Amino acid sequence: MKKVIHIALILAVAALAIQCKSDDKKKDKKHNNNQVELKQNNYSIENPPVFRNDGELVFIDSQTDSELFHIEIEVASTDFEKALGLMYRAEMRDDQGMLFLFPREQQQSFYMRNTLLPLDIIYVNSKMVIVDIYENTTPLDETSLPSAAPAQYVVEIKGGLCNKYKIEIGDKIVF
Numbered sequence: 001m002k003k004v005i006h007i008a009l010i011l012a013v014a015a016l017a018i019q020c021k022s023d024d025k026k027k028d029k030k031h032n033n034n035q036v037e038l039k040q041n042n043y044s045i046e047n048p049p050v051f052r053n054d055g056e057l058v059f060i061d062s063q064t065d066s067e068l069f070h071i072e073i074e075v076a077s078t079d080f081e082k083a084l085g086l087m088y089r090a091e092m093r094d095d096q097g098m099l100f101l102f103p104r105e106q107q108q109s110f111y112m113r114n115t116l117l118p119l120d121i122i123y124v125n126s127k128m129v130i131v132d133i134y135e136n137t138t139p140l141d142e143t144s145l146p147s148a149a150p151a152q153y154v155v156e157i158k159g160g161l162c163n164k165y166k167i168e169i170g171d172k173i174v175f
Contacts, residue, residue: 118159
């Protein structure tokens with residue numbers, strides 16, 4: 001009986017080791033596929049990224065709790081997506097934007113390198129309150145645009161929409 005238990009235990013450990021090795025190979029393959037995909041994309045003005053609708057974001061008036069404006073959002077959560085942002089895109093609808101997710105609230109800073117459209121850059125803290133806004137940023141300008149206060153989220157929308165929809169510091173976002 002002890003021999004049977006030992007053999008069963010050895011087989012279980014061997015099966016577990018094989019499964020772990022298989023999972024590691026899958027992770028490596030997925031990581032390598034992501035790197036290859038990013039290199040193959042080779043984004044440029046001639047080959048801009050295509051908008052990806054990942055959800056909806058709503059701007060809420062801090063005084064009335066009513067909706068000011070809502071957009072479809074493309075979420076930038078990976079380092080590559082955050083670095084790329086809205087670069088190389090020659091057009092974007094008024095109801096589209098990008099939401100940048102950061103792991104913690106801290107000072108953020110953006111610039112307009114390779115960004116062809118004027119944008120409103122909206123810095124938002126961990127409580128979903130807008131803490132700073134840069135309106136109608138200058139395309140292709142590499143000047144740093146730092147947040148006035150720590151932010152965990154950044155929203156980029158077409159330039160001029162904050163003014164048009166009266167989006168201000170102190171208003172909130174929901175996504």
